[in-house]
Amino acid sequence: MPQLEFLTHTRYQGERFRKGDIVELSEEDVKFLLANGLAVAHVTFEEVAVVEPGTDGSDDKVALDVTATEKLIDEEWKLDELKEDMDAVGIIGIEKTLKKSDLIKAIVESGQAEKLLAMLEDETE
Structure with a gap:
């Protein structure tokens, strides 16, 4: 399952997520959250340099x-x-x-x- 990192405090489908939380969600949920700018895809490869939130x-x-x-x-x-x-x-x-x-x-x-x-x-x- 795809992993997401939340960019902001978010309540989604009755669950609360904090900024920086990394979670696995269904592909449909991932698409919705990415499209609305609430999260980014979380990549765990060393080659990809990601700025830590904040x-x-x-x-x-x-x-x-x-x-x-x-x-x-x-x-x-x-x-x-x-x-x-x-x-x-x-x-x-x-x-x-x-x-x-x-x-x-x-x-x-x-x-x-x-x-x-x-x-x-x-x-x-």
């Missing part, structure tokens, strides 16, 4: 996470491999005729990047 007082955390995720995907996949792995992990709703950078951006913006990143996690185990 350390610099900025609201740039979402942009930093997106950029780091896009960079990681770009470094780990060639275009043809990315298209194959999109099918393998069930990434849907994205046109595969896009150039690589646009394809990666579309994957991240759709909230489905965690599916690809999970493949990297599986390889390290």
